[in-house]
Amino acid sequence: MTIFPALFTVFTMSDQRETILAAAIELYLREGFEGFSMRKLGRELGVTAPALYRHYEGKEHVLAEIMREAHRTFMSTIYRALEAPTALDRFFRAGEGYLDFSLGHPRWYALMFSGPAQIGMEKFPEDIEAMGAAIHQFWIDRVRECMDAGILKEGDPVQTSLTLWAHAHGLVELYHRGHFQIDVTQFRALFEASGARLMSGVATEAFAEELAQKYLNAEAALNA
Amino acid sequence: MTIFPALFTVFTMSDQRETILAAAIELYLREGFEGFSMRKLGRELGVTAPALYRHYEGKEHVLAEIMREAHRTFMSTIYRALEAPTALDRFFRAGEGYLDFSLGHPRWYALMFSGPAQIGMEKFPEDIEAMGAAIHQFWIDRVRECMDAGILKEGDPVQTSLTLWAHAHGLVELYHRGHFQIDVTQFRALFEASGARLMSGVATEAFAEELAQKYLNAEAALNA
């Protein structure tokens, strides 16, 4: 938590840089990934495209900046869950927040989880990767809390949070790709039910026991 | 199973159409999404770009054809799991096949799970959507088998297969986006462990019971 403000401190941008960013965000949210271009962005600002290169090194850097904004917005949504009184409440509120964000701001969600190649970069800048790691850390903390509260099974919170996160992200992705032919409210119900299934386990008790002995032995021994 | 061959019957293409497709696949697999262009494809074939439009209506249709090929390859990989003797073996072999395919052919995997906008289409053609549905059906069948064999808890196989699929897909996506800073063998281990965790359940028994009553009641009553 103490590292959080430092992560999101931004170098003071010139006024023009901020103006451009605001227009870029507006343009991206309206037109999406394919409809975003430097020339359009310039037009929007009453300026020719090359002028933008005085303030941003290239399109990739503008998109990276939008990506930072996406992360910040996501964070501010998700961090509201910390106001809840118990570990369980915080966990569930965080899950709701995740779902709300992914459904309410699909373009920001898509940008957050797009690879470097998609925005024309080899690798993401370090600070963006750090933002991803911070989100992961948030989930790790929620999971650890719930383990301590006797809600989640004891185990490595890092691994368990990945299981939960992958499940949530996978559902959202499949939904956004249009794989499910259902509406939003149906998807919300599906999301909740699938989450509950993940919590309770999919295998029968007999088989779960067998599996646990095979795959989760070392871990269990570690936490005994 | 009987519907399967019909789904993959293709209209006889002219020789040139097939030649173009072969080169297109080669180009896409080598250069990826961003590096694929009609002009490059023409150059590869010793032909100018407009010539391609005698055989394909546009870039989107070429990419759609590659997408069909991706689905076919995926299917032929995954269907090998059906040779295994028991439901459990088929289920696990299918899971291995999924992981192998996603790691061995990341570009094909990415194409299979890319949205229509990414290839420049409004909506996918019906036959491609049918291929996605066929894959889903494959998982549903594996899940139903395992339910009958007493390996998976009784329930709606459609819902349960979605939970499993979303989890697998989410893990693969997060890995491909470079979120995990681990190598392939470590990821394989993570994938297996996370799968086992999903099977056994993440929540403690007490809380799982509480959850089941809240979310899975109707379903359980239905299957009682």
Place this chain on the structure above:
DNA sequence: CCTGTGGCGTAACGGTGTTTAGTGCCAAAA
């Protein structure tokens, strides 16, 4: 033999990201 069609090339249109060179303005220094 003629005709028509199919496959291709050329040129072009409008779009993209980006670089280079030049222009004008404004503020600070002399």
Place this chain on the structure above:
DNA sequence: TTTTGGCACTAAACACCGTTACGCCACAGG
């Protein structure tokens, strides 16, 4: 007050992109 310097901008250009219109030519069918 004049000069200078730097900054934000434009215009033009380069190298791409998807796509269309048009003209050419070779080959098959009548």
